[in-house]
Amino acid sequence: MDFRQLKSSLEQTxxxxxxxxxxxxxxxxxxxxxxxxxxxxxxxxxxEDWAGEAEDFSHLANQLLQTVKKGKREDAIRLVDSLQDAQDFCHRTYKS
Structure with a gap:
């Protein structure tokens, strides 16, 4: 999957x-x-310049998955908020 398709799939999901x-x-x-x-x-x-942020984002997404599997709604909501904040920061900082 090319980068443009990946970003589109990420945004939709x-x-x-x-x-x-x-x-x-x-x-x-x-x-x-x-x-x-x-x-x-x-x-x-x-x-390379935003790989660290991408790694952190992936880590948050995996934490969200584990939280959802455990049925912890409030924790999931907080993690989604954190993912949204991370996404906003990354887009503001690295988008050309």
Missing amino acids: FQKILDKVQDGQLPNEQDVAHFARLTTQLHVQAD
Whole structure:
């Protein structure tokens, strides 16, 4: 998957997760698992200057997956907020 497709898939999947969280629900485990896989691919494709942020983002996504598997809705909501903050920071800092 090329970088443009990867970003598009990430955005679509993250939006599904956000929609659930904004409704106060636990995100769908399949969506979160897919998102975690995509973030791993993002880390692999990351440029050297933002690879550290991509690694942190992937780590947060995997924490979210484990949290969703355990059914911890409040923790999942906090992790989604952290992912959104990390995404915003990265886009502001590294987007050309």
